[in-house]
Amino acid sequence: MSAHPTGVFEPKVIAYVCNWCTYLGADLAGTSRLEYPANVRIVRLPCTGRIDFNLLIKGFEVGADAILVSGCHPGDCHYTSGNFHARRRWILFRQLLDTMGFDMNRIHFAWISAAEGKKFQHVLTDIVEQTRRMGPYAAYSKICEEVSC
Amino acid sequence: MLEQKLRQTCRELLANGTVKVIIGYGAAPAGQATRAVFITTPEGVEQLVWNDRCEANLVAYLKRPEVRALGKPAIVVKACDERALVVLQQEAQLERANVFVIGMACDGIGAPREAKCRSCEDQVPRFCDVVLGEVTKPADAASARWDELAEFMKKSPEERMAYWQQELARCVKCYACRQVCPLCYCQRCIVDKNRPTVISTSPSLKGNFAWHVTRAFHLAARCAGCDACTRACPVGINLRLLNQSMAKATEENFQCRPGTDPQAQPLIGNYATGDKEEFIR
Numbered sequence: 045m046s047a048h049p050t051g052v053f054e055p056k057v058i059a060y061v062c063n064w065c066t067y068l069g070a071d072l073a074g075t076s077r078l079e080y081p082a083n084v085r086i087v088r089l090p091c092t093g094r095i096d097f098n099l100l101i102k103g104f105e106v107g108a109d110a111i112l113v114s115g116c117h118p119g120d121c122h123y124t125s126g127n128f129h130a131r132r133r134w135i136l137f138r139q140l141l142d143t144m145g146f147d148m149n150r151i152h153f154a155w156i157s158a159a160e161g162k163k164f165q166h167v168l169t170d171i172v173e174q175t176r177r178m179g180p181y182a183a184y185s186k187i188c189e190e191v192s193c
Numbered sequence: 194m195l196e197q198k199l200r201q202t203c204r205e206l207l208a209n210g211t212v213k214v215i216i217g218y219g220a221a222p223a224g225q226a227t228r229a230v231f232i233t234t235p236e237g238v239e240q241l242v243w244n245d246r247c248e249a250n251l252v253a254y255l256k257r258p259e260v261r262a263l264g265k266p267a268i269v270v271k272a273c274d275e276r277a278l279v280v281l282q283q284e285a286q287l288e289r290a291n292v293f294v295i296g297m298a299c300d301g302i303g304a305p306r307e308a309k310c311r312s313c314e315d316q317v318p319r320f321c322d323v324v325l326g327e328v329t330k331p332a333d334a335a336s337a338r339w340d341e342l343a344e345f346m347k348k349s350p351e352e353r354m355a356y357w358q359q360e361l362a363r364c365v366k367c368y369a370c371r372q373v374c375p376l377c378y379c380q381r382c383i384v385d386k387n388r389p390t391v392i393s394t395s396p397s398l399k400g401n402f403a404w405h406v407t408r409a410f411h412l413a414a415r416c417a418g419c420d421a422c423t424r425a426c427p428v429g430i431n432l433r434l435l436n437q438s439m440a441k442a443t444e445e446n447f448q449c450r451p452g453t454d455p456q457a458q459p460l461i462g463n464y465a466t467g468d469k470e471e472f473i474r
Binding site: 140 | 342345346350351352353354355356357358383391392397398399402403406407409410413414434435438439441442443446460461462463464465466468469470472473474
Protein backbone atom coordinates (compact mmCIF):
# COMPACT_ATOMS: atom_id res chain seq x y z
CA MET A 45 0.00 0.00 0.00
CA SER A 46 2.65 2.47 1.04
CA ALA A 47 4.88 4.06 -1.56
CA HIS A 48 8.43 2.82 -1.51
CA PRO A 49 11.10 5.47 -0.85
CA THR A 50 12.12 5.13 -4.47
CA GLY A 51 8.55 5.89 -5.56
CA VAL A 52 8.07 2.40 -6.92
CA PHE A 53 5.05 0.52 -5.58
CA GLU A 54 6.08 -2.36 -3.34
CA PRO A 55 3.18 -4.61 -2.39
CA LYS A 56 2.64 -5.70 1.17
CA VAL A 57 1.78 -9.36 1.45
CA ILE A 58 0.69 -10.98 4.69
CA ALA A 59 1.22 -14.73 4.92
CA TYR A 60 -0.71 -16.55 7.60
CA VAL A 61 1.12 -19.84 7.94
CA CYS A 62 0.95 -22.87 10.16
CA ASN A 63 3.69 -23.58 12.60
CA TRP A 64 4.39 -27.11 11.46
CA CYS A 65 4.60 -27.05 7.69
CA THR A 66 4.63 -23.74 5.89
CA TYR A 67 6.59 -21.93 8.58
CA LEU A 68 9.24 -24.61 8.39
CA GLY A 69 9.02 -24.43 4.60
CA ALA A 70 9.78 -20.72 4.85
CA ASP A 71 12.61 -21.53 7.22
CA LEU A 72 13.97 -24.06 4.76
CA ALA A 73 13.80 -21.48 2.00
CA GLY A 74 15.90 -19.25 4.23
CA THR A 75 18.48 -21.83 5.27
CA SER A 76 18.75 -23.01 1.68
CA ARG A 77 19.54 -19.43 0.67
CA LEU A 78 16.59 -19.32 -1.71
CA GLU A 79 15.76 -15.77 -2.54
CA TYR A 80 12.20 -14.57 -2.27
CA PRO A 81 10.80 -11.05 -2.20
CA ALA A 82 11.05 -9.18 1.07
CA ASN A 83 7.48 -7.95 0.65
CA VAL A 84 6.02 -10.74 2.72
CA ARG A 85 5.18 -10.48 6.41
CA ILE A 86 4.83 -13.91 7.92
CA VAL A 87 2.36 -14.48 10.72
CA ARG A 88 2.85 -17.84 12.36
CA LEU A 89 -0.16 -19.63 13.82
CA PRO A 90 -0.45 -23.06 15.41
CA CYS A 91 -2.50 -24.57 12.59
CA THR A 92 -4.50 -23.49 9.57
CA GLY A 93 -7.53 -24.78 11.44
CA ARG A 94 -6.82 -22.12 14.03
CA ILE A 95 -6.78 -19.21 11.59
CA ASP A 96 -9.77 -17.07 12.40
CA PHE A 97 -11.39 -15.56 9.33
CA ASN A 98 -11.40 -12.24 11.17
CA LEU A 99 -7.62 -12.25 10.81
CA LEU A 100 -7.95 -12.26 7.03
CA ILE A 101 -10.34 -9.30 7.19
CA LYS A 102 -7.94 -7.63 9.60
CA GLY A 103 -5.12 -8.10 7.11
CA PHE A 104 -6.97 -6.12 4.46
CA GLU A 105 -8.04 -3.64 7.12
CA VAL A 106 -4.44 -2.74 7.97
CA GLY A 107 -3.47 -2.36 4.35
CA ALA A 108 -2.32 -5.70 2.99
CA ASP A 109 -2.26 -5.74 -0.80
CA ALA A 110 -2.52 -9.51 -0.85
CA ILE A 111 -2.94 -12.29 1.66
CA LEU A 112 -1.65 -15.83 1.62
CA VAL A 113 -2.98 -18.54 3.87
CA SER A 114 -0.91 -21.67 3.89
CA GLY A 115 -0.54 -24.86 5.85
CA CYS A 116 0.18 -28.57 5.70
CA HIS A 117 -0.92 -30.72 2.81
CA PRO A 118 -4.11 -32.72 3.46
CA GLY A 119 -3.23 -35.71 5.58
CA ASP A 120 -0.07 -34.09 6.96
CA CYS A 121 -1.65 -31.96 9.65
CA HIS A 122 0.21 -32.05 12.95
CA TYR A 123 -3.19 -32.17 14.63
CA THR A 124 -4.45 -34.72 12.10
CA SER A 125 -7.40 -32.73 10.73
CA GLY A 126 -6.97 -29.00 11.28
CA ASN A 127 -6.29 -28.32 7.62
CA PHE A 128 -9.36 -30.31 6.55
CA HIS A 129 -11.52 -28.16 8.79
CA ALA A 130 -9.83 -25.05 7.45
CA ARG A 131 -10.36 -26.09 3.84
CA ARG A 132 -14.06 -26.56 4.36
CA ARG A 133 -14.35 -23.12 5.94
CA TRP A 134 -12.33 -21.46 3.20
CA ILE A 135 -14.65 -22.82 0.53
CA LEU A 136 -17.52 -20.90 2.10
CA PHE A 137 -15.51 -17.93 3.28
CA ARG A 138 -14.21 -17.20 -0.21
CA GLN A 139 -17.79 -16.99 -1.40
CA LEU A 140 -18.67 -14.52 1.36
CA LEU A 141 -15.70 -12.30 0.49
CA ASP A 142 -16.73 -12.45 -3.13
CA THR A 143 -20.30 -11.43 -2.34
CA MET A 144 -19.03 -8.56 -0.20
CA GLY A 145 -16.99 -7.38 -3.16
CA PHE A 146 -13.44 -8.13 -2.03
CA ASP A 147 -10.90 -8.59 -4.80
CA MET A 148 -10.55 -12.35 -4.98
CA ASN A 149 -7.26 -12.09 -6.87
CA ARG A 150 -5.69 -10.83 -3.69
CA ILE A 151 -6.38 -13.75 -1.42
CA HIS A 152 -4.41 -16.93 -1.96
CA PHE A 153 -4.44 -20.35 -0.43
CA ALA A 154 -1.66 -22.94 -0.57
CA TRP A 155 -0.43 -26.16 0.93
CA ILE A 156 3.32 -25.89 1.51
CA SER A 157 5.09 -28.59 3.49
CA ALA A 158 8.22 -28.28 5.63
CA ALA A 159 10.22 -29.82 2.76
CA GLU A 160 8.92 -27.41 0.14
CA GLY A 161 11.21 -24.43 0.59
CA LYS A 162 11.27 -24.14 -3.16
CA LYS A 163 7.51 -24.09 -3.42
CA PHE A 164 7.40 -21.37 -0.75
CA GLN A 165 9.82 -19.32 -2.83
CA HIS A 166 7.81 -19.85 -6.03
CA VAL A 167 4.41 -19.15 -4.52
CA LEU A 168 5.57 -16.00 -2.77
CA THR A 169 7.43 -14.68 -5.81
CA ASP A 170 4.39 -15.33 -7.93
CA ILE A 171 2.00 -13.61 -5.52
CA VAL A 172 4.25 -10.57 -5.13
CA GLU A 173 4.71 -10.24 -8.89
CA GLN A 174 0.99 -10.57 -9.52
CA THR A 175 0.16 -8.06 -6.81
CA ARG A 176 2.76 -5.64 -8.11
CA ARG A 177 1.07 -5.75 -11.52
CA MET A 178 -2.37 -5.20 -9.98
CA GLY A 179 -1.20 -2.22 -7.95
CA PRO A 180 -2.10 -1.24 -4.40
CA TYR A 181 -5.31 -2.53 -2.83
CA ALA A 182 -6.89 0.37 -1.08
CA ALA A 183 -10.58 -0.39 -1.56
CA TYR A 184 -11.05 -1.96 1.83
CA SER A 185 -8.44 -0.21 3.96
CA LYS A 186 -9.81 3.13 2.74
CA ILE A 187 -13.29 2.14 3.88
CA CYS A 188 -11.84 1.32 7.25
CA GLU A 189 -10.35 4.77 7.68
CA GLU A 190 -13.67 6.52 7.23
CA VAL A 191 -15.64 7.18 10.35
CA SER A 192 -19.33 7.27 9.54
CA CYS A 193 -20.69 8.59 12.80
CA MET B 194 -60.98 -23.00 10.93
CA LEU B 195 -57.23 -23.38 11.34
CA GLU B 196 -56.94 -20.89 14.17
CA GLN B 197 -59.60 -22.78 16.14
CA LYS B 198 -57.82 -26.05 15.47
CA LEU B 199 -54.55 -24.54 16.72
CA ARG B 200 -56.21 -23.29 19.90
CA GLN B 201 -57.89 -26.64 20.46
CA THR B 202 -54.59 -28.50 20.07
CA CYS B 203 -52.84 -26.15 22.47
CA ARG B 204 -55.69 -26.30 24.99
CA GLU B 205 -55.40 -30.08 25.09
CA LEU B 206 -51.63 -29.98 25.41
CA LEU B 207 -51.83 -27.69 28.42
CA ALA B 208 -54.84 -29.43 29.98
CA ASN B 209 -53.32 -32.90 29.90
CA GLY B 210 -49.97 -31.63 31.12
CA THR B 211 -47.96 -32.57 28.03
CA VAL B 212 -46.38 -29.13 28.07
CA LYS B 213 -46.09 -26.27 30.53
CA VAL B 214 -46.05 -23.36 28.10
CA ILE B 215 -47.16 -22.63 24.56
CA ILE B 216 -44.96 -20.31 22.53
CA GLY B 217 -47.20 -18.96 19.80
CA TYR B 218 -48.34 -15.88 17.92
CA GLY B 219 -50.66 -13.38 19.57
CA ALA B 220 -52.77 -10.60 18.11
CA ALA B 221 -51.31 -7.20 17.32
CA PRO B 222 -52.89 -3.90 16.27
CA ALA B 223 -54.04 -3.86 12.66
CA GLY B 224 -51.24 -3.58 10.16
CA GLN B 225 -48.57 -4.81 12.54
CA ALA B 226 -46.84 -8.16 12.76
CA THR B 227 -48.15 -10.56 15.38
CA ARG B 228 -46.32 -10.82 18.68
CA ALA B 229 -44.98 -13.74 20.59
CA VAL B 230 -47.18 -14.94 23.43
CA PHE B 231 -46.32 -17.37 26.17
CA ILE B 232 -49.39 -19.21 27.39
CA THR B 233 -49.41 -21.29 30.51
CA THR B 234 -53.12 -21.95 31.14
CA PRO B 235 -55.71 -23.74 28.96
CA GLU B 236 -57.95 -20.64 29.08
CA GLY B 237 -55.14 -18.51 27.70
CA VAL B 238 -55.13 -20.21 24.31
CA GLU B 239 -57.79 -17.77 23.06
CA GLN B 240 -54.92 -15.32 22.60
CA LEU B 241 -53.39 -17.48 19.89
CA VAL B 242 -53.74 -16.35 16.30
CA TRP B 243 -52.67 -17.65 12.94
CA ASN B 244 -52.53 -15.37 9.92
CA ASP B 245 -50.17 -14.03 7.29
CA ARG B 246 -48.54 -11.69 9.77
CA CYS B 247 -47.10 -14.52 11.86
CA GLU B 248 -43.65 -13.43 10.83
CA ALA B 249 -41.36 -14.01 13.80
CA ASN B 250 -39.26 -17.10 14.13
CA LEU B 251 -40.31 -18.17 17.61
CA VAL B 252 -37.51 -20.74 17.82
CA ALA B 253 -35.30 -17.84 18.94
CA TYR B 254 -37.10 -17.89 22.30
CA LEU B 255 -36.06 -21.46 23.01
CA LYS B 256 -32.50 -20.30 23.70
CA ARG B 257 -33.57 -17.85 26.39
CA PRO B 258 -33.03 -18.94 29.98
CA GLU B 259 -36.19 -17.16 31.18
CA VAL B 260 -38.24 -19.12 28.64
CA ARG B 261 -36.50 -22.37 29.47
CA ALA B 262 -37.36 -21.76 33.10
CA LEU B 263 -41.08 -21.97 32.22
CA GLY B 264 -40.87 -25.74 31.68
CA LYS B 265 -41.43 -27.94 28.67
CA PRO B 266 -42.64 -25.79 25.77
CA ALA B 267 -44.83 -26.39 22.77
CA ILE B 268 -43.83 -24.11 19.94
CA VAL B 269 -45.67 -22.99 16.83
CA VAL B 270 -43.42 -23.13 13.78
CA LYS B 271 -43.54 -22.65 10.04
CA ALA B 272 -41.38 -24.81 7.80
CA CYS B 273 -38.55 -22.23 7.72
CA ASP B 274 -38.61 -21.86 11.51
CA GLU B 275 -38.52 -25.59 11.81
CA ARG B 276 -35.25 -25.76 9.89
CA ALA B 277 -33.69 -23.57 12.58
CA LEU B 278 -35.06 -25.92 15.21
CA VAL B 279 -33.50 -28.88 13.43
CA VAL B 280 -30.11 -27.12 13.30
CA LEU B 281 -30.31 -26.51 17.06
CA GLN B 282 -31.07 -30.18 17.48
CA GLN B 283 -28.11 -31.18 15.29
CA GLU B 284 -25.85 -28.93 17.33
CA ALA B 285 -27.07 -30.48 20.58
CA GLN B 286 -28.58 -27.20 21.74
CA LEU B 287 -31.92 -28.77 22.51
CA GLU B 288 -33.29 -32.15 23.33
CA ARG B 289 -35.97 -32.73 20.73
CA ALA B 290 -38.04 -34.86 23.10
CA ASN B 291 -38.28 -31.91 25.47
CA VAL B 292 -40.06 -29.70 22.95
CA PHE B 293 -43.48 -30.27 21.45
CA VAL B 294 -43.46 -28.85 17.96
CA ILE B 295 -46.67 -27.68 16.29
CA GLY B 296 -46.07 -27.21 12.59
CA MET B 297 -48.26 -24.93 10.51
CA ALA B 298 -48.70 -25.50 6.82
CA CYS B 299 -47.84 -22.06 5.51
CA ASP B 300 -49.12 -20.03 2.60
CA GLY B 301 -46.41 -17.46 3.07
CA ILE B 302 -46.22 -14.47 5.34
CA GLY B 303 -46.18 -10.74 4.91
CA ALA B 304 -48.32 -8.56 2.73
CA PRO B 305 -47.16 -8.69 -0.02
CA ARG B 306 -45.63 -12.09 0.47
CA GLU B 307 -41.99 -12.01 1.54
CA ALA B 308 -39.26 -12.95 -0.93
CA LYS B 309 -38.46 -16.15 0.97
CA CYS B 310 -42.12 -17.20 0.73
CA ARG B 311 -42.49 -16.50 -2.98
CA SER B 312 -39.75 -19.01 -3.68
CA CYS B 313 -40.49 -21.36 -0.78
CA GLU B 314 -39.87 -24.99 -1.60
CA ASP B 315 -41.26 -26.63 1.49
CA GLN B 316 -44.36 -25.00 2.88
CA VAL B 317 -45.22 -27.91 5.15
CA PRO B 318 -42.99 -28.66 8.14
CA ARG B 319 -41.55 -32.15 8.14
CA PHE B 320 -40.37 -33.12 11.58
CA CYS B 321 -43.12 -31.79 13.80
CA ASP B 322 -45.14 -33.66 16.41
CA VAL B 323 -48.30 -32.40 14.77
CA VAL B 324 -48.90 -30.52 11.52
CA LEU B 325 -52.00 -28.36 11.20
CA GLY B 326 -53.71 -27.08 8.08
CA GLU B 327 -52.79 -27.49 4.48
CA VAL B 328 -51.28 -25.34 1.82
CA THR B 329 -53.87 -23.38 -0.15
CA LYS B 330 -51.55 -20.96 -1.89
CA PRO B 331 -48.48 -22.57 -3.45
CA ALA B 332 -45.25 -20.63 -3.87
CA ASP B 333 -44.80 -18.49 -6.91
CA ALA B 334 -43.55 -20.87 -9.61
CA ALA B 335 -41.87 -18.03 -11.46
CA SER B 336 -39.52 -17.04 -8.66
CA ALA B 337 -36.52 -19.17 -7.80
CA ARG B 338 -34.63 -19.08 -4.54
CA TRP B 339 -31.45 -17.47 -5.86
CA ASP B 340 -33.08 -14.87 -8.14
CA GLU B 341 -32.15 -11.88 -6.03
CA LEU B 342 -28.64 -13.12 -5.33
CA ALA B 343 -27.97 -13.96 -8.98
CA GLU B 344 -29.04 -10.47 -9.95
CA PHE B 345 -26.72 -8.99 -7.30
CA MET B 346 -23.76 -11.10 -8.35
CA LYS B 347 -23.98 -9.71 -11.86
CA LYS B 348 -22.43 -6.53 -10.48
CA SER B 349 -18.65 -6.15 -10.54
CA PRO B 350 -16.73 -6.66 -7.27
CA GLU B 351 -16.18 -2.89 -7.06
CA GLU B 352 -19.90 -2.26 -7.39
CA ARG B 353 -20.65 -4.89 -4.77
CA MET B 354 -18.17 -3.34 -2.35
CA ALA B 355 -19.70 0.08 -3.04
CA TYR B 356 -23.16 -1.35 -2.40
CA TRP B 357 -22.19 -2.80 0.97
CA GLN B 358 -20.30 0.34 1.87
CA GLN B 359 -23.48 2.32 1.32
CA GLU B 360 -25.69 -0.19 3.11
CA LEU B 361 -23.45 -0.90 6.08
CA ALA B 362 -22.82 2.80 6.66
CA ARG B 363 -26.35 2.86 8.07
CA CYS B 364 -25.77 0.04 10.55
CA VAL B 365 -26.04 1.32 14.10
CA LYS B 366 -24.70 -1.87 15.67
CA CYS B 367 -27.91 -2.52 17.58
CA TYR B 368 -27.31 -6.26 17.08
CA ALA B 369 -31.02 -6.85 16.52
CA CYS B 370 -29.97 -9.25 13.75
CA ARG B 371 -28.16 -11.29 16.35
CA GLN B 372 -30.87 -11.11 18.98
CA VAL B 373 -33.68 -12.41 16.76
CA CYS B 374 -31.58 -15.17 15.26
CA PRO B 375 -32.46 -18.58 16.68
CA LEU B 376 -28.99 -19.82 15.76
CA CYS B 377 -26.95 -17.03 17.41
CA TYR B 378 -26.81 -18.62 20.80
CA CYS B 379 -23.25 -18.04 22.03
CA GLN B 380 -23.27 -17.20 25.72
CA ARG B 381 -20.83 -14.46 24.97
CA CYS B 382 -20.77 -13.09 21.45
CA ILE B 383 -17.43 -12.25 19.87
CA VAL B 384 -18.47 -8.59 19.53
CA ASP B 385 -18.96 -8.39 23.28
CA LYS B 386 -15.42 -9.54 23.94
CA ASN B 387 -12.95 -6.72 24.26
CA ARG B 388 -9.72 -8.43 25.22
CA PRO B 389 -8.64 -8.34 22.48
CA THR B 390 -11.19 -6.36 20.50
CA VAL B 391 -11.59 -8.37 17.35
CA ILE B 392 -14.42 -6.31 15.93
CA SER B 393 -14.32 -2.56 16.35
CA THR B 394 -17.34 -1.61 18.44
CA SER B 395 -17.96 1.85 17.03
CA PRO B 396 -20.59 2.00 14.31
CA SER B 397 -18.00 2.95 11.71
CA LEU B 398 -17.62 1.12 8.41
CA LYS B 399 -14.58 -0.72 9.68
CA GLY B 400 -16.45 -2.33 12.53
CA ASN B 401 -19.63 -2.72 10.51
CA PHE B 402 -17.94 -4.70 7.77
CA ALA B 403 -16.17 -6.87 10.30
CA TRP B 404 -19.42 -7.47 12.17
CA HIS B 405 -21.49 -8.37 9.15
CA VAL B 406 -18.81 -10.65 7.76
CA THR B 407 -18.66 -12.32 11.16
CA ARG B 408 -22.41 -12.62 11.53
CA ALA B 409 -22.89 -14.07 8.07
CA PHE B 410 -19.99 -16.46 8.39
CA HIS B 411 -20.94 -17.71 11.83
CA LEU B 412 -24.23 -18.69 10.22
CA ALA B 413 -22.65 -20.24 7.15
CA ALA B 414 -24.02 -23.72 6.52
CA ARG B 415 -26.37 -23.20 9.48
CA CYS B 416 -28.72 -20.39 8.48
CA ALA B 417 -32.28 -21.66 8.04
CA GLY B 418 -33.25 -18.74 5.82
CA CYS B 419 -36.09 -17.48 8.01
CA ASP B 420 -35.02 -13.88 7.27
CA ALA B 421 -35.71 -12.80 10.86
CA CYS B 422 -32.50 -10.72 10.81
CA THR B 423 -33.56 -8.88 7.68
CA ARG B 424 -36.99 -8.07 9.14
CA ALA B 425 -35.47 -6.98 12.45
CA CYS B 426 -32.95 -4.57 10.93
CA PRO B 427 -34.13 -1.06 11.86
CA VAL B 428 -32.26 0.53 8.95
CA GLY B 429 -33.29 -2.02 6.35
CA ILE B 430 -29.99 -3.64 5.42
CA ASN B 431 -30.63 -6.59 3.14
CA LEU B 432 -28.87 -9.23 5.22
CA ARG B 433 -30.75 -11.84 3.26
CA LEU B 434 -28.25 -11.43 0.43
CA LEU B 435 -25.32 -12.47 2.60
CA ASN B 436 -27.21 -15.39 4.10
CA GLN B 437 -28.27 -16.52 0.67
CA SER B 438 -24.78 -16.38 -0.71
CA MET B 439 -23.68 -18.72 2.07
CA ALA B 440 -26.69 -20.99 1.57
CA LYS B 441 -26.07 -21.23 -2.15
CA ALA B 442 -22.37 -22.02 -1.68
CA THR B 443 -23.32 -24.66 0.89
CA GLU B 444 -25.72 -26.35 -1.48
CA GLU B 445 -23.39 -26.19 -4.45
CA ASN B 446 -20.28 -27.40 -2.67
CA PHE B 447 -21.69 -29.78 -0.11
CA GLN B 448 -25.17 -30.67 -1.37
CA CYS B 449 -26.39 -29.67 2.03
CA ARG B 450 -29.39 -27.60 2.99
CA PRO B 451 -29.23 -26.65 6.66
CA GLY B 452 -32.02 -27.97 8.84
CA THR B 453 -33.41 -30.54 6.49
CA ASP B 454 -31.88 -33.62 8.10
CA PRO B 455 -31.91 -34.02 11.91
CA GLN B 456 -29.55 -36.98 11.70
CA ALA B 457 -26.85 -35.21 9.68
CA GLN B 458 -23.70 -33.94 11.36
CA PRO B 459 -23.18 -30.17 11.30
CA LEU B 460 -21.29 -29.24 8.15
CA ILE B 461 -18.80 -26.89 9.80
CA GLY B 462 -16.97 -28.79 12.49
CA ASN B 463 -16.76 -31.84 10.29
CA TYR B 464 -14.88 -32.46 7.08
CA ALA B 465 -14.53 -34.83 4.17
CA THR B 466 -11.19 -35.75 2.66
CA GLY B 467 -12.76 -35.18 -0.73
CA ASP B 468 -13.76 -31.54 -0.20
CA LYS B 469 -12.88 -29.54 -3.26
CA GLU B 470 -9.62 -27.63 -3.28
CA GLU B 471 -9.17 -26.36 -6.80
CA PHE B 472 -8.55 -22.90 -5.36
CA ILE B 473 -5.58 -24.06 -3.26
CA ARG B 474 -2.13 -24.10 -4.80
